[in-house]
Amino acid sequence: MSFRARMMIPLLVVFVAAIGYPLISSFVLSLTNYRITRRDETKFVAFAQYQDVLQDHAYWSALAVTGTFIVFAVVLELSIGLMIALALQNQRRFRDFSRSFLLSPMFVTPIAVGLMFRFLLNQQLGAIPAILEKVGITYDFFGPGRAIYSMVVIDVWQWTPFMVLLLLAGLESLSKQPFEAAKVDGASPFYTFRRVTVPMLAPILTVAVLIRSLDASKVFEYVYAITRGGPGTETQTIQYFTYQTGIQFFRLGKASAMSYLLLIMVISLVILLFKRIEKARLVS
C-alpha cells in the first residue's frame, strides 16, 4: 500500500464510523416511525415522516424563529466585531491583556452563559432590570415579543469575540502597502476603510459570516437554560424543537426527518452562496 493511502486510512475509518455511519443510520431512521419507547412497533413508512414535518406548522415557525435569530445576531456581531477588531489593531498599549480579555466569552460553555444571563436579566433578581427600574424603566427581557431579541443579545455577547478573532487575524495578514499608499495620497481613515480595508478583507468577512450563521443555526443552550421555547413558541428554535421531538417525545424517526430537511436547506443555501461568490470573482 502506498504511503499516502496508509496516512489516509485512519482518518477515513474514523470519519466513516463517527460521521458516515450515523448519517446513513439517521436517514434510515427518518424513513421509519421509530420511537425509543416502542421499538418493537417500528415500521418502514417511506417518506411519511417528511410529509408530516412539512405540514407541521410548528416546524416552519421554528425555522422562522431561527432565521430571525441568525439575521439579527450575525449582523450585530459583524458590525460590532469589525469595529472592535479595528480598534484592537490600532491599540498601542495593553494589547495582549485586552485581546485575551475581550476574547474570553467565546471560551465559556454556552449553558453557563445562558444561566448567567437568565439571572442577570431576571425581573425580580437581576441587576440590569433593577438598574433600569431606578431610572424609571420597566422592561421584561423574556416577555412576549422580546425574548428572542434578548437571546440575540446573549449570542452577541458570547460570539462577537469569535468575529473579532477571525477579523483581527484577517486584518493582521493583510499586506501593508495599500494602506501606506492611501496614507501618502492623503486618504481619510473612513475612505481608506471603505475602499481599501473592506475590499481586501472581503473573503474573510464572507467566511466569518458563513461560519457564524451556521453556528447560530444550532442555537440550543440559551433556549434550554432560559425560556424552553417560550413565551408560547416565540423562542422555539429548530435545534430545540428537534431535541423536544426526539428526546421528550421519543419520536426519533420524526426528529431525524426534521434534521434531514434542515440539512438539505442548509446545504442548498451554502452552495447558492458559493456560486454567487464564484460569479463575483469571475466578474472582477
Next chain:
Amino acid sequence: MTRSKITIRKHFEPWHLAGNTLLVGAFIAVAAPFLWVFLGSFKTGTQLNNPTLILFSPNLANWTHVLETGILQAAFRSVIVGLITVSIAIIVGSMGAYSISRYKTGGSTARFGILTAQVLPPAILVFPFLDLAYRMRVNGTLVSVVAAHISLVLPVVTWFLIGFFDAAPKEVEEQALVDGLDRFAAFRKVVLPQVAPGIGASAIFGFVISWNDLFYALILSPGNSATLPVRIAGFNTFRGVELGAMCAAILVSVIPVLIASFFIQRRLVQGISGGAVKF
C-alpha cells in the same frame, strides 16, 4: 517633515479616541456579567433578593455546597472526554490532512466532504448515536459522548490542519528524504515540528468545542457520568438557595477557561492568520 507628522496625527487622534472608548465599553460589557455572578456566589439567599447590593460580608456556603455536589468530578470527566477526543482527532486528522495536502489524496472530494461535515446539524447524528448506545449497552456512559464529540471535532481539526500543511514549505522535507529518512519519519520528525503552532491551535480549538458541548452530552450521558455543562444545566432552578450555588457552579466552568484564554489568545490569532481561514 514636522508638518506632515502633525497632519497625520490630526487625522488619527479622534479615531484612536473613538477606538479606545469602544474598547473600554466592550471591556465593561464583558466584565460586568462575570463580576455580578462572582458577587452572587458569595451572597446568602436573602442578599440575592437585592440585585444591586455590592458591599456585604462574603459567605462561603454556596461554594462548599457546590463542591459537595461533585462538580469537580464532572469537570474532570469533561477534561478526560476533551483529551481523548482531541488526541484521536489530532493523530488521525494530522496524518490524513498531510496526505490530502501533500499528495492530493481524494482530490477536491475529500476537501469538500470534510467541509460539509462541519455543516451537519448536530441533531442529525445524535439519534443514531443514542440508538447505537442503547443496543451496545453503553448508553449513559462517556464512550458515546467521546464518539459524538469526535464527529464534532474531527472535521474542524482536519480542515485547520490541511490549511497549515498547505502553507508549510516543502524544501526541508524534501531535503530530509534525500538524506535518507523514510517518508513517515520525515513526516514525524520534520513536517510535524514545522506545523507545531498550527497543531497547538487546532488542538485547543477542538478541546474548547468538546468542553463546551451540552447538546450531545445531555442526550447521551445525562446521569451519573455527566460532563460539566450537563451538571451546570442541573442548577437551572430559581429557588433562592440554589441561585447562589448556580453562580458558584458557573464560575467553576468559567475560571479555568478564562485563565487558559490568556495563554492561547496570541497563538490563536497567529494560527488563524497562518492559513486556517480560507476556502
